[in-house]
Amino acid sequence: MSRDVCGICMCPYDDDGSCGCKQSNRENEMTKQEALQTIKLLSALESWSMSGGHRLPDYLHDDLQSALDILEKIVLKEETK
DSSP states (O other), rough: SSSOOOTOOOOOOHHHHOBTTTSSSSSOOOOOOHHHHHHHHHHHHHHHHHHHHHOHHHHOOOOOOHHHHHHHHHHHHOOOO
């Protein structure tokens, strides 16, 4: 098993490079609509934090940006048919 961990749930990757806590089939993948909704939610939380005069700690901001990068890839991924 790889020593790398998933950037979202922190589970170790299995030998195939998949997150260890999730099945590797497509039925558990996030849809573009779900990814876009999550992007909007994270953006709203960040805006709410800043509007209250409270910046997120650097480590949380880094994790937020990593999650947004992953979600962006899901939303922009082209359909393969």
